[in-house]
Amino acid sequence: MYTEPTTFSAEQYFATQLPPPALQHDVESVREFVARQQKEGRAVVLVTSGGTTVPLELNVVRFLDNFSAGTRGATSAEYFLKAGYAVIFMHRQFSLQPFSRHYSHSTNPFLDFLDIDSPESQGATPRISVTPNKREDLLQVLTVYKEVHARGTLHTLTFVTVNDYLWLLRAVSQEMSVLKRRAMFYLAAAVSDFFLPRQKMASYLVSSFASEHKIQSGKGSLHIEMDQVPKILKPLVDEWTPGGFIVSFKLETDQNLLLPKARQAIERYGHQVVIGNELHRRKFEVVFVSKKPLPALPPGIEQTDEAILQAVDPTNSFSEYWLRIDVPEHPAPGFLVKEIEEDIVDELVKRHAEWIANTP
Numbered sequence: 239m240y241t242e243p244t245t246f247s248a249e250q251y252f253a254t255q256l257p258p259p260a261l262q263h264d265v266e267s268v269r270e271f272v273a274r275q276q277k278e279g280r281a282v283v284l285v286t287s288g289g290t291t292v293p294l295e296l297n298v299v300r301f302l303d304n305f306s307a308g309t310r311g312a313t314s315a316e317y318f319l320k321a322g323y324a325v326i327f328m329h330r331q332f333s334l335q336p337f338s339r340h341y342s343h344s345t346n347p348f349l350d351f352l353d354i355d356s357p358e359s360q361g362a363t364p365r366i367s368v369t370p371n372k373r374e375d376l377l378q379v380l381t382v383y384k385e386v387h388a389r390g391t392l393h394t395l396t397f398v399t400v401n402d403y404l405w406l407l408r409a410v411s412q413e414m415s416v417l418k419r420r421a422m423f424y425l426a427a428a429v430s431d432f433f434l435p436r437q438k439m440a441s442y443l444v445s446s447f448a449s450e451h452k453i454q455s456g457k458g459s460l461h462i463e464m465d466q467v468p469k470i471l472k473p474l475v476d477e478w479t480p481g482g483f484i485v486s487f488k489l490e491t492d493q494n495l496l497l498p499k500a501r502q503a504i505e506r507y508g509h510q511v512v513i514g515n516e517l518h519r520r521k522f523e524v525v526f527v528s529k530k531p532l533p534a535l536p537p538g539i540e541q542t543d544e545a546i547l548q549a550v551d552p553t554n555s556f557s558e559y560w561l562r563i564d565v566p567e568h569p570a571p572g573f574l575v576k577e578i579e580e581d582i583v584d585e586l587v588k589r590h591a592e593w594i595a596n597t598p
C-alpha cells in the first residue's frame with residue numbers, strides 16, 4: 239500500500255504521474271504555432287491563467303479548487319497582443335478568455351446586449367440587433383478580436399487539474415525553447431502547491447472504500463494527506479527553456495510577506511521577474527521584484543568573480559518597482575477603472591526588449 243508522504247522532484251513527478259490524453263495533440267499545435275510566429279518575426283508569450291484543481295478521486299466527483307477567475311491572465315493576454323506579441327493562452331477550462339471576458343455570462347451576460355426587432359410585415363423573420371448604447375463597446379472588442387483571428391496570433395490551450403497544468407507547461411516551454419530570448423513566460427495561473435498522486439488515490443480508495451469509485455460517507459471524518467507539487471520553476475529556468483524571459487506571480491494574503499517571498503523566489507529559481515500581489519489589492523497594486531544588474535567595477539579593477547562579489551551589497555541586491563493605479567474611494571456609478579494589466583504588460587515589454595538587446 240502506498241502511504242509515504244513525498245516531496246516529488248520534477249523528474250519523479252513526470253516518471254510517476256500520467257500525461258493528459260490530449261498532450262500530444264496540444265504539443266503539435268503549439269509546434270506549428272511557434273514555427274509560424276518565428277517565421278513572421280514575432281516574439282511569443284506563454285500566458286498561464288486561472289486556477290488548477292486537485293482531484294480527490296480517480297473517477298472525479300470531488301476536487302479541491304482555487305479562487306482564480308483568470309482575470310489577470312485574460313486581460314494581460316489582450317495587452318500582449320496589442321503590443322505585437324503572439325500569445326499562447328494556457329488557461330483553466332471555462333475561466334475567462336481574452337475578448338470574451340468582456341461579456342462574461344455572470345457579470346455582463348451577452349444576451350442582455352441583444353434586442354429582437356419586430357418585423358414590419360407579418361411572416362417576416364425577426365432580426366436581432368445590438369442594444370444601441372452597447373454598440374460602440376462591442377464594436378471595439380469585436381474589431382480587435384477579428385483582427386487577432388485574421389493574423390492568427392492567439393493560440394488557446396486548456397487545463398483543468400494541476401497534473402494537466404504541469405505536463406502542459408513542460409511540453410509547451412520545451413517547444414518554445416527554439417525562440418530563445420524572444421520567448422516570454424507570464425505565469426499568472428494559481429497553481430496548487432499540493433496534490434494527491436494517482437497511486438495514493440488508488441490505495442486510499444482501496445483501503446477505505448471501493449476500487450475506483452466515489453468516496454462513500456458514513457465512516458466518520460475524511461483525512462486526506464497530500465504531497466507537495468514539485469517546484470517546477472527551477473527546471474523551467476535551467477532545462478526546459480533556457481534563454482526564455484520568465485515572469486512568475488506570487489500571491490500573498492499578508493502584505494508583509496510579499497517582498498521577502500518574491501525575493502526568495504528570485505534567489506531560488508534565478509528567473510527574471512517576480513510580480514508580487516496581495517489578494518485584495520491585486521487589481522490596483524503590484525510589485526515587480528528582480529535581481530539588480532551586477533555593478534560596474536571602477537576602472538582598473540579586473541572583472542573577476544571575487545571583485546564582483548565584493549562590489550555587490552548583499553542587503554541591497556534586489557530592485558523593487560511598485561505599480562499602482564488610483565481608484566477613488568467612492569467611485570461614481572459607471573466609473574471606468576483603468577486595468578493595471580495594461581501597465582504591467584507595458585513594463586514587461588520594455589524589460590523584455592532591453593533583455594533581448596543586452597543578453598549575449
Ligand code: PAZ
Nearest residue numbers: 306307308309310426428487488489
Ligand atoms: O485570476 P485572477 O485575476 O482572479 O487572480 C490573479 C492571481 C492572483 C491568481 C495572479 O495574479 C497570481 O498571483 N497568480 C499566482 C498565484 C500564486 O501561485 O502565488
